[in-house]
Amino acid sequence: MDENFIANRITALRIKKNISEYRMSLELGQSKSYVQGITSGKALPSVKQLFNIFDYFEISPSEFFDDETDDPQRIHEIVALTKQLPSEDIDRVIDLMKRIKDLNNK
Numbered sequence: 800m801d802e803n804f805i806a807n808r809i810t811a812l813r814i815k816k817n818i819s820e821y822r823m824s825l826e827l828g829q830s831k832s833y834v835q836g837i838t839s840g841k842a843l844p845s846v847k848q849l850f851n852i853f854d855y856f857e858i859s860p861s862e863f864f865d866d867e868t869d870d871p872q873r874i875h876e877i878v879a880l881t882k883q884l885p886s887e888d889i890d891r892v893i894d895l896m897k898r899i900k901d902l903n904n905k
Contacts, residue, residue: 805849806838808863812856815870827851 801807813823813834824833827848836842844852853863862871881889 806840810838
């Protein structure tokens with residue numbers, strides 16, 4: 800893992816949510832420059848604060864550290880919605896996703 804992974808991941812997720820470093824810092828209950836310190840590489844969040852950041856973005860630790868997922872909130876939403884479907888509808892969703900994937904790979 801890249802030494803700047805946490806800083807870069809927080810920046811990417813924050814930008815995706817269209818939230819400033821200042822606002823995120825305050826919403827986490829920290830000083831106004833807290834997130835800027837992390838994203839600039841001057842500081843790292845504590846383990847407790849890192850879990851607060853996961854909660855802030857409404858993602859799990861595995862979603863945070865999965866750098867292949869550009870938009871973990873949307874993946875989380877898809878999973879949550881899928882859990883509410885009957886089995887036969889889940890099969891239809893899977894088939895549709897496979898067809899879309901095949902179209903994108905052509």
